[in-house]
Amino acid sequence: MDLPTPPTLAKIDKISPSFYNAGLLCKAKAAWQKFGVRQSMPASTGSILGSCLHAVVERGNRGGLSPGREGIEQAKIAFDAEAKLRFSEAHPLIRAKFASPEKIPFYFQRRARAVVLAVQVSTEGEPRSPSPPQGDPAPRAFGGRSSRLVEQSFTSRDGLITGRIDLLDSGVGKVTDYKSGHASKNVPSGLADTEVRQLRLYIHLALENGYNITRATIVRGDGNECEIQISASQAADEAQAARALMEQFNGLVSGGCSFSSLANPSAKNCAGCPCIPFCEPFWKTAQPDWEELCGTNAEGEISETKDISLAGATLKTLTLDCRQGSTLRGQLTIEQIPLAWLSLGSSVPALGSAVRIVLAARSTSAPQIRVLQVDRIKSTTIWNLSIAPPQQ
Numbered sequence: 458m459d460l461p462t463p464p465t466l467a468k469i470d471k472i473s474p475s476f477y478n479a480g481l482l483c484k485a486k487a488a489w490q491k492f493g494v495r496q497s498m499p500a501s502t503g504s505i506l507g508s509c510l511h512a513v514v515e516r517g518n519r520g521g522l523s524p525g526r527e528g529i530e531q532a533k534i535a536f537d538a539e540a541k542l543r544f545s546e547a548h549p550l551i552r553a554k555f556a557s558p559e560k561i562p563f564y565f566q567r568r569a570r571a572v573v574l575a576v577q578v579s580t581e582g583e584p585r586s587p588s589p590p591q592g593d594p595a596p597r598a599f600g601g602r603s604s605r606l607v608e609q610s611f612t613s614r615d616g617l618i619t620g621r622i623d624l625l626d627s628g629v630g631k632v633t634d635y636k637s638g639h640a641s642k643n644v645p646s647g648l649a650d651t652e653v654r655q656l657r658l659y660i661h662l663a664l665e666n667g668y669n670i671t672r673a674t675i676v677r678g679d680g681n682e683c684e685i686q687i688s689a690s691q692a693a694d695e696a697q698a699a700r701a702l703m704e705q706f707n708g709l710v711s712g713g714c715s716f717s718s719l720a721n722p723s724a725k726n727c728a729g730c731p732c733i734p735f736c737e738p739f740w741k742t743a744q745p746d747w748e749e750l751c752g753t754n755a756e757g758e759i760s761e762t763k764d765i766s767l768a769g770a771t772l773k774t775l776t777l778d779c780r781q782g783s784t785l786r787g788q789l790t791i792e793q794i795p796l797a798w799l800s801l802g803s804s805v806p807a808l809g810s811a812v813r814i815v816l817a818a819r820s821t822s823a824p825q826i827r828v829l830q831v832d833r834i835k836s837t838t839i840w841n842l843s844i845a846p847p848q849q
């Protein structure tokens with residue numbers, strides 16, 4: 458595949474929780490979230506299934522599911538329809554890796570969880586008719602205002618903070634955000650710092666819009682729920698910090714900073730960053746001991762290729778002289794890459810080509826092993842450097 462071009466930067470006029478959280482670690486990552494051409498990179502399968510969960514739970518929260526078995530079937534159909542749509546719009550590599558959305562690992566498990574959650578929230582989302590229409594039913598009234606606001610965008614009074622809240626229920630005085638993934642094992646409180654910051658900004662937005670709310674909850678796809686109380690001053694302080702970050706970002710952009718000059722590479726900051734394939738500061742800085750956090754990412758020149766044919770498909774094994782990245786330097790073998798994965802760019806990497814292998818699979822419990830595999834679940838990608846776009 459050909460590397461995407463880093464985003465062209467511009468000043469922002471409001472800041473969202475996701476930009477704020479990304480920008481605290483690395484302003485280049487935040488800039489990609491805001492200005493990057495997302496379709497040029499394959500999304501993780503987890504994010505595709507996460508969007509399906511959100512669509513089904515949103516329908517439940519709008520009271521759009523019937524009681525009992527009928528509602529379960531409606532939720533399954535809604536999940537499948539969203540998956541089909543997301544899959545049809547997905548990057549070609551996703552469609553080369555999986556023949557259909559149902560082939561995505563854990564599809565049926567994630568669907569079952571989403572259905573349970575959607576049906577559960579639907580029973581709370583009064584009123585419902587026995588056979589609700591596809592459209593949005595009227596929300597329950599509370600104190601003369603809508604009690605349940607679903608997927609509603611809010612802006613602070615000064616217009617600088619913005620956010621789309623999954624569910625704001627003024628009847629019970631709570632905002633809720635749904636996450637498709639599990640809580641991190643390293644977070645004993647059940648909420649990551651990023652999640653606490655996001656919830657604080659949501660409470661700030663709720664208060665600024667006249668909703669007297671101090672409870673905030675994260676509900677995960679597996680049904681786990683973690684609630685915290687957030688005071689108005691905690692929310693206001695977080696919002697002030699977000700405004701300061703926005704001002705700093707805009708100052709850097711006005712001063713002519715590029716994507717690369719905003720980058721702040723470190724093992725912690727770059728872990729899970731979608732920009733790794735094209736982020737030059739990452740490749741210049743990453744070290745083998747970043748592998749545990751950032752995954753196995755290798756850049757080098759191909760010194761040998763071997764093809765085998767298996768069940769009618771060509772699989773290529775590449776030997777790479779790794780010169781930089783978050784893994785061992787020197788000779789690495791990347792086994793049995795489907796030719797279909799390598800054929801999505803303007804040329805298939807060949808002997809002498811420089812490539813980047815991002816998120817390869819390797820047992821980190823045996824750190825000296827020099828044989829890597831490509832992995833559909835880990836979202837391994839192979840990028841052809843011979844036609845690298847100009848860096849900004």
Ligand code: SF4
Pocket residue numbers: 483484485486720721722723726727728730731732733736738739
């Ligand atoms: S890879 Fe690292 S340095 Fe580059 S944008 Fe992402 S977080 Fe920033």
